[in-house]
Amino acid sequence: MFRTALVLTLALAGPALATQEYILPSLFDVSGVAANDVLNIRAEPDAGAAIIGALAPDATAIEVVEERRGWARVNAAEGSGWVSARYLSYRTDVWQEGELPAAFRCLGTEPFWDAKVEGGDLVLRSPEDRAGDRRAVQAVLDTGVFRDPARVLVARDMTLFSHPQICSDGMSDRLFGLSATLVIHGDSPRMLSGCCTIQP
Incomplete structure (x- = not known):
């Protein structure tokens, strides 16, 4: 009953x-x-x-x-x-296992940067490099929890960590739902921080 x-x-x-x-x-x-x-x-x-x-x-x-x-x-x-x-x-089609939403994009300030996937590459742009630094995407990792938006994007010599957290871009009154940490590997490793959006 x-x-x-x-x-x-x-x-x-x-x-x-x-x-x-x-x-x-x-x-x-x-x-x-x-x-x-x-x-x-x-x-x-x-x-x-x-x-x-x-x-x-x-x-x-x-x-x-x-x-x-x-x-x-x-x-x-x-x-x-x-x-x-x-x-x-x-919408039930947003967060799929091992994938990113089509409009997934991360950005930050101090310094200004923008990163998104284009044609199988993670492309990192800055005001000084409009063409962008392209690195082949090797994997999109998730937690295995159903509909959890946390993601790690592994590319050649770059790793982008994104997890749910209210985040400010520091330049506007917008608030985002994902924080971002981008690690650039190589001879002079560096780390960038910012926010991510999935808004088309």
Whole structure:
């Protein structure tokens, strides 16, 4: 009797409760907003807070970096704000074993750097090197925990560590859901720190 009730409860609650809970950051689609309306982005996780932006009713692949009491933190322009989580639908295709989301990218300041995978290479760019330093990717490692976004990207003479943590780029009011540490090997090893995003 209890088992039947539990299955029915999960079925009525929808897929978010029927599957293992996601780990942020992850991507969501706007859902349940009227076609002639928008999903407001507010300065604080409160329905009375100032509106600082909006998402279209058909917006997709919105990166959520934090949740708080039914509100989801998203980035808009150069700032960070909150939308009601009840109007977001979780995507199950974001974090796959041994893979990176298509838009995965890391960046940092002091010094400025940007790294992402292009054509099987990890490409590290800086203001002084726009073409980028390309290193062949050898492996993408994960924890083995279902939907855990922590990743280690192993490339020739470079290793990029990324794990879930609220992170600031130090240059804007945006907040990211992944921190990054990039280790460059070789005769003069060095370490860069920053944040990562999966927002397309």
